Amino acid sequence: MQIVSQLLFFAALAAAVYFFSRRAAGIRRNILLGRDTDLSDQPARRLNNLLLLAFGQKKMFRNPLVAVLHFFVYAGFVIINLEILEIIIDGLAGTHRIFAPYLGPVYNVLIGCFEILAVLVAVSCAIFLVRRNVLKIKRFLSRDLDGWPRSDANYILITEIVLMLLFLTMNTADGVLQTRHAPHYPDTGSFWVTGMFQPLFEGFSTPTLVGIERAAWWLHILGILAFLNYLPWSKHLHIILAFPNAYFARLEPKGKMENLPAIQQEVLYAMQPELAPTDAAAEVPKFGAKDVHDLTWKNLLDAFACTECGRCSAACPATQTGKALSPRLIMMKTRDRAEAAGRGETDKTLLHDYITVEELRACTSCGACVEECPVSIHPLDIIYQMRRQLVMEESNAPQEWTLMFSNIENNMAPWKSSPDERDAWIHA
Amino acid sequence: MQIKTMAEYFAEGETPEVLFWVGCAGSIDQRSQKITRAFAEILTRTGTRFAVLGKEEACTGDPARRAGNEFLFQMMAYNNIQVLNGYGVKKIVTACPHCFNTLKNEYPELGGHYEVMHHTTFLQGLINEGRIKMKEGGSFKGKKITYHDSCYIGRANGIYEAPRAVLEALDAELVEMKRCGSRGLCCGAGGAQMFKEEEKGTTRVNFERGREAVETGAEIIASNCPFCMTMLTDGVKETGKEDSVKVLDLAELIARDMQE
Numbered sequence: 001m002q003i004v005s006q007l008l009f010f011a012a013l014a015a016a017v018y019f020f021s022r023r024a025a026g027i028r029r030n031i032l033l034g035r036d037t038d039l040s041d042q043p044a045r046r047l048n049n050l051l052l053l054a055f056g057q058k059k060m061f062r063n064p065l066v067a068v069l070h071f072f073v074y075a076g077f078v079i080i081n082l083e084i085l086e087i088i089i090d091g092l093a094g095t096h097r098i099f100a101p102y103l104g105p106v107y108n109v110l111i112g113c114f115e116i117l118a119v120l121v122a123v124s125c126a127i128f129l130v131r132r133n134v135l136k137i138k139r140f141l142s143r144d145l146d147g148w149p150r151s152d153a154n155y156i157l158i159t160e161i162v163l164m165l166l167f168l169t170m171n172t173a174d175g176v177l178q179t180r181h182a183p184h185y186p187d188t189g190s191f192w193v194t195g196m197f198q199p200l201f202e203g204f205s206t207p208t209l210v211g212i213e214r215a216a217w218w219l220h221i222l223g224i225l226a227f228l229n230y231l232p233w234s235k236h237l238h239i240i241l242a243f244p245n246a247y248f249a250r251l252e253p254k255g256k257m258e259n260l261p262a263i264q265q266e267v268l269y270a271m272q273p274e275l276a277p278t279d280a281a282a283e284v285p286k287f288g289a290k291d292v293h294d295l296t297w298k299n300l301l302d303a304f305a306c307t308e309c310g311r312c313s314a315a316c317p318a319t320q321t322g323k324a325l326s327p328r329l330i331m332m333k334t335r336d337r338a339e340a341a342g343r344g345e346t347d348k349t350l351l352h353d354y355i356t357v358e359e360l361r362a363c364t365s366c367g368a369c370v371e372e373c374p375v376s377i378h379p380l381d382i383i384y385q386m387r388r389q390l391v392m393e394e395s396n397a398p399q400e401w402t403l404m405f406s407n408i409e410n411n412m413a414p415w416k417s418s419p420d421e422r423d424a425w426i427h428a
Numbered sequence: 429m430q431i432k433t434m435a436e437y438f439a440e441g442e443t444p445e446v447l448f449w450v451g452c453a454g455s456i457d458q459r460s461q462k463i464t465r466a467f468a469e470i471l472t473r474t475g476t477r478f479a480v481l482g483k484e485e486a487c488t489g490d491p492a493r494r495a496g497n498e499f500l501f502q503m504m505a506y507n508n509i510q511v512l513n514g515y516g517v518k519k520i521v522t523a524c525p526h527c528f529n530t531l532k533n534e535y536p537e538l539g540g541h542y543e544v545m546h547h548t549t550f551l552q553g554l555i556n557e558g559r560i561k562m563k564e565g566g567s568f569k570g571k572k573i574t575y576h577d578s579c580y581i582g583r584a585n586g587i588y589e590a591p592r593a594v595l596e597a598l599d600a601e602l603v604e605m606k607r608c609g610s611r612g613l614c615c616g617a618g619g620a621q622m623f624k625e626e627e628k629g630t631t632r633v634n635f636e637r638g639r640e641a642v643e644t645g646a647e648i649i650a651s652n653c654p655f656c657m658t659m660l661t662d663g664v665k666e667t668g669k670e671d672s673v674k675v676l677d678l679a680e681l682i683a684r685d686m687q688e
Contacts, residue, residue, distance in 0.1 A: 255584025256533035260498050264538060267502040288496065317614040322630030362627040365494050365619030366579035371610055384494070391496030400624035401495050408500055412486035413452035414623055423482040425454070425461040426431045426468075 002094045009091035009221075016225035023232040027304060030342035034297035039248045046247045049376070054246035059374040069124040073160070076121035077239065083114050083167075087221050097174075100188050112192030115171060119193055122164040125157045132157070139310030144329045149308050152234045159230075163223050168194055170216035173209045176201045182210065241305035242375040248298055249376035254367055257384060260287065288388025291349040292338045295382060302377040303335035312369035312379060318362040325362035327369035327379035330355060334382060351386050357396065360386050431468055433482040434515045444479040446550075447517050449531065451524035452487050453654035459661070460654035466683035467523050467547055473686060474559040478521075484511050488530040495620035502538070505530075509540035523547040523679060525580035525653045526618070532585070546581055547679055548591040548652050555597050566685030568598040573681075574605055574646035576637070576660060577612035578653035591652055594678050598685065603644045613637050615663075617655035638663015642673055649675045 039046075052058045057074065060067040086099050100107045132140045132153060145153070172194040177185040179198075190198075201209060231237055262285040269276035289295045312327035313319040319326045333354040340348065348354070360383055369379045390396040397405070404414045412419045437444050448471065454464040471478045489504030512520075520542050522528050532544035545553075554560040573595055581587045588609050595602050607613040616626065616633025626632055638660055641649045649664065651657050660675045667673075 253533045253585065255529040255580055257493055259534070259537050260502075263498045264502050267499065267506050270503075271506055287498065315611065317616060317633045317636075318627070318629070320613070321616075321626075321633050321636055323627045325627070358627055361624075362629075363619050364579070364614045364616055364621050364633065366614035367583040368579075368611075368614065371583050384496070387494075387496030388498055389496070392498060397495065397497075398624050401620060404495070404620070404623040405492060405497055405500055408487045408489070408492055408504065412504075413456055414487060414491050415452065415456050417456045419483055419486070422450075422455045422485060423433070423480070425450075425464050426429055426480075426482075 006092060006094045012222060012225055013088065013091070016228055019229050020232065023229070026342065027232055027237075030338045031297050031300045031304060033292050033338060033341055034295050034300040035293065037296040037298055039298060042251055045251055046249070049249050049251075050243060050247040052246075053249065053374070053376055054243045057374065059372075059376075062372070069127055072117070072120040072124045073128075074239075076117040076164075079117055080114055080121075080167075082110070084221070084224060087217070091221060096184050097186055097188065100186050105189070108189040108191070111171065111188065115168065115191055115193035118164040118167050122161045125160045125164075129154065129157045129161075139314040142310060142313065142326070142328075144310065144313065144326050144332065145308065149235065149332070152236075153308070155230075156234060156236050159223065159227055163220060163227065166216045166220040166223065168197075170213055170220060172197045172201055173213035173216065176204075177206065177209050177213060180206055182206055235306065235308045238305055238307040238375055241301065242307075245301055245305040246376050248301065250378055250381075254370060258381065260388075263287065287392040288390070289382070289385035290351045290389045290393070292334065292341050294389070295334070295350075295385060299378075299382050299385075300334065300338050302379075302382075303331050303338060305375050306331040306335065306377055307375060308332060309374070311372040311374065312377070315368035315372045317364055317366055317368065323359075323362040324356065325359040330359070330379045330382055331377060351389060355386065357390060360390065361398065363387075429465065429468060429472070431472075432479050433484075434479045434517070435482070435484065437479050438515055443516065445477040446479075446519045446521050447512075447515075448478045448480050449520050449522035449524075449527055450480055450485060451522055451527040451654065453658075454523055455485070457654060457658070459657060463523055463654060463657070463677040463679055466677065467679035469683050470551070470554070470560065470679060470686065473688075474554055476554075476559075481511065488527050488535075490526040490530045491620040491623060493530075493534075494618070495623075505535060505538050505540070509535060509538060512540055512542065517542055519543045519545070521545045521547055521550045523652075523654070523677070525578045525584075526655070529580045529584050546585075546587065546590075546652070548581060548594060549587060551594045551678060551682055552590040555594065560597070560682060561687040562597050562599070562682075563685045563687050566598065568600040568648070568681065568685060571600045571648060572603050572644070572646040573598070573600045573648045573650050574603050574641055574644045575608070575650045576605070576615065576641060576652075576656055577608060578651065578656050579612070579614050579618050581652055582612055583610055591650070591678055594682065595650055598681055600648075603646050605640050605644055607640065613640065615653075615656040615659035617659050622655050622658070632663075632666075634659035634663040635666045636663075638665075639667055642667045642669050647673060648681070649673060650678055650681060651675055652678050 057067060057071060060070055089098050090096055131137055171191050174185060175191050175194055175198050178187050292300060308328060310328045316327050334350060337350040337354045363383045365380060367380060407414050407416055411417055434447060450464050453460040486508055487504055488508060489501035493501035520531055525546060528544060528546040531542060575591060575595060577588065614633055615637055641660065642664060649660055651660055657675055657677060664670050664673050664675060
């Protein structure tokens, strides 16, 4: 009987790991659809960003209350993995609480901490559910999230609460079984949180309690394995990708736009023809981004790391004044398009089919979206690249901008005025 | 006003302490010209040896670049860098955050390396050095002033303290808007929006910001950018408070109450 359980466990674990790795490889492929960019410089500064932004969640603390709740869920997630390690070893080896004899009294303290965290996670998730569904918080009510994204967030929160409750149920039953010295239930001492709930279970017979404990144990671990496979299809992926994304975060001054050396070179040759190479057969480069292939892999990593929290859009002047632009939606659409392109869909492009000209035109380049993002996403970079595509490849600019361009070119200023009048203010 | 150009300094075989990069708005736009004159007056009165490029100055290319026209930007940058390097310019001060950002962050990669300051930081320096002294009981004493963080000085370059330190010298009461500092709301003009009609929405960005500034109850909205100036002035007009609420640049505020 025991061996059957071990085999079933192995099968479940193997299937979970297999499907997860397949999906992970798919996401990696989709991110690498982007063009190459070298982000291997300044490892010390990058490590610092990783520690501060991802591990330390520095940006989250712009909103302290939410940050504390989020921190519970985050810490719970990271630390409870230790507990899952024990469950996996137990499941494969057919043991129960294999770490207990080795850790002695420390084991009880450890489980006690896990239990406290489990409660904090469940409570925080419950508060998050209320924030999302009951309190009228604009960034959660936004039409950006209509359909799947809104349900996705709720599924995640509900699952986390259920998983934590299963963990606590399991420990409560286990605790009672320990007091009865049931076989296979080593005495680890009363658990901190579930110890208080033991009286609820004391009326049950020992076989019933074993049944409850086993059922909770199986549902807990199967739930975790299922959740593991749900994660890479959902916004919950940020718990993994936030880390590389913080490491590869842009290190340049916020106001600096990426340079295009190809154009710089052409302008140089136009101004100083003597420098131009004589073999004029050089390939004409593409300017700006029309599709995900033209964006960098970091832009696409951004899209997959996006948590859809909407802090960017809540701060965006265009979104706040009812324009079509929402930086969160720019990221969500980029991810959707990367997914589609990864599946081999070639009949659509990110620009026009997913992101409209109207959205791109509404950006004031103020950088609020970049400032707010807790996981170092840079929606502005994508917007800039697509604007270049519009203006330089498609000659698609509003008339006023065309006029501004010609003013700059002819009058050295964006307004219609003679360069000779530029110093008129001195004599006025 | 007697202001020397870089060419004049050059002809005399001298170099000024700093180049005042005026920018297109500061040169051409009538309202912004007043900011330019105020700042030039401060420089003159503090005995700062400065020059302007005059007719030799051209648009940095910022609006072209942000609209997506990289060609035009590179052309402007090439020419400006030729002029600046030709005069051996080392230090630049400008009253325009967009010029500041481009000269400071984007020209180095193209061969233009200068120490670039925005006039907020420059003014703070002059105050700290005691080169600017304010009149006792000046015209802003005890008055409520609110400060609008421009995106290109604030978020883009992380300068939040200097302009507030300058305002402190006025002995006024600084009241912050709900959205300020790194959370500040854009005036709506950046990213080349200044030069076209806004996209359709429920309101205009500058109306939203103007309303927020007026709601602080401040009599003066201090700005540090010619674009913000235009947008905020318009925003205040929309609230109907243009008679009681004035939008003034930091340089204008200082110039008004400086000791002789």
